[in-house]
Amino acid sequence: MSANQNPAIDFAxxxxxxxxxxxxxxxxxxxxxxxGGGVALRDSKDLGIQPHVYTAREWDCFLEGAKAGEFDRP
Known part of the structure; x- marks a missing residue:
């Protein structure tokens, strides 16, 4: 889900x-x-770019993979 699909979110x-x-x-x-459980993600040094927005399920899947080491550097 992209931030453009959520124009009602006041990120500030x-x-x-x-x-x-x-x-x-x-x-x-x-x-x-x-x-609603979703998460917005942004780069703190470039606040002019719209944050990425993820559903609760997408975020949970990412966190589970990160905790399991699936995204560790090779």
Whole structure:
């Protein structure tokens, strides 16, 4: 699901968070939980780009794969 499919989302009003492991150099990915369980994802150093929006199921599948090491670098 793309942000363009969600024109009603006011991204500026969301509570954005980033991982504690993120550097202080602006190289951070931030997420915000959406009403209905979805998640918005953005690059903190380029706030002019629309965030990617994922359904709750898409986000859960990603997190499960990340926790299982499926996305670890080779």
């Amino acid at each position: 009003s969301l509570s954005w968070m980033k991982a504690k492991a993120s550097s202080g150099e602006g190289a951070c990915v931030e997420i915000a939980h959406l009403p």
